[in-house]
Amino acid sequence: MHFPxxxxxxxxxxxxxVIFQRIRQAAASDINVFVLGESGTGKDLIAQAIHRHSKRAHGPFLPINMGAIARELVASELFGHQKGSFTGATATKIGSFEQANGGTIFLDEISTMDESIQVSLLRVLETSKFQRIGGKRFIKSDVRIIAASNEKLLNLDDIHESKLREDLYHRLSVFTIEIPPLRSRGSDIQILARYFLKQANAEFDSDIAGFHDEVMRVFQTYPWPGNVRELKNIVQRAAIICKSKNIKLEHIPERIRTTSHKPAQALTVPIGLPLSTIEKLVIQQTLEFTNGNRTRAAEILGISRRALYNKIALHKLCNKITVSSL
Ligand SMILES: Nc1ncnc2c1ncn2[C@@H]1O[C@H](COP(=O)(O)OP(=O)(O)OP(=O)(O)O)[C@@H](O)[C@H]1O
Ligand SMILES: [Mg+2]
Structure with a gap:
């Protein structure tokens, strides 16, 4: 099977x-990138791909999860320190910005950083220079930054609610890549499930052919709060316990089978609307659900692609893309 x-x-x-195109654009330039998306949507994969395709590919790629480092150690981790600069600094430490010279730093969970570190980071972004803790000399480092956050940071209200400083946000968001959650790109679910099954077959030396239709239907309506990571885990687990040719509902955890009975997205139509307006609303919502994929929208609506095109023209609808425009 071919996997796009x-x-x-x-x-x-x-x-x-659109995201693939944004990765290519980011890789061809050397500007800093801000990757936004819920947990499990593939931010790490995207950061690695940008680095691998950039002119820095032969340099280091240094991922740093800001949320996983003790608060008091973050500055030293990023900028390093001189021997004796604080209690416990028994040797000079080279920080990530120095280590990553000529390469890329991936700063994950950036909005968990303390305010003072955000200010230091902003200064580094503006001058490309920094000082080790306790050091006097300014050190220059040629580093590209890819930052990531799983917070919703789509408008100024979101940013004010977040711990991320507005000035740092503006500096980082010159080039953003927003990954929509899996539930709003329904057309990826099937292909990802098949891809993870192929991986699981190779890993566990099994030969499972595919998924029963009802499993795919459940996958299609479940809201996937853990996004692609959750889907991958569910497929792997199913592949381990499945002894039949295809994965069946019994191989899928109960919580997924039960929560998915409700459709992930529902449309409430007030009484009094003319049928043509209702038709327009249903088509618009379905196109949004399939992320603009007209073939899938036509399938869901039970009409031909041509009929859908005619209705799109009739209602003057255009596809809405949720990823920031190019
Ligand atoms: N589009 C995709 N194609 C293939 N695998 C994917 C895709 N998106 C995510 N994955 C897989 O899902 C898992 C989670 O991806 P990743 O770690 O990149 O997500 P993340 O957005 O960085 O999550 P977190 O916010 O929790 O750090 C990984 O195993 C990754 O390989
Ligand atoms: Mg990640």
């Missing part, structure tokens, strides 16, 4: 195609 992809990032939805 960019490196190891699989996706067939319109938003993933």
């Amino acid at each position: 992809k960019f490196d190891n990032i699989i996706g067939t939805s319109q938003s993933m195609n």
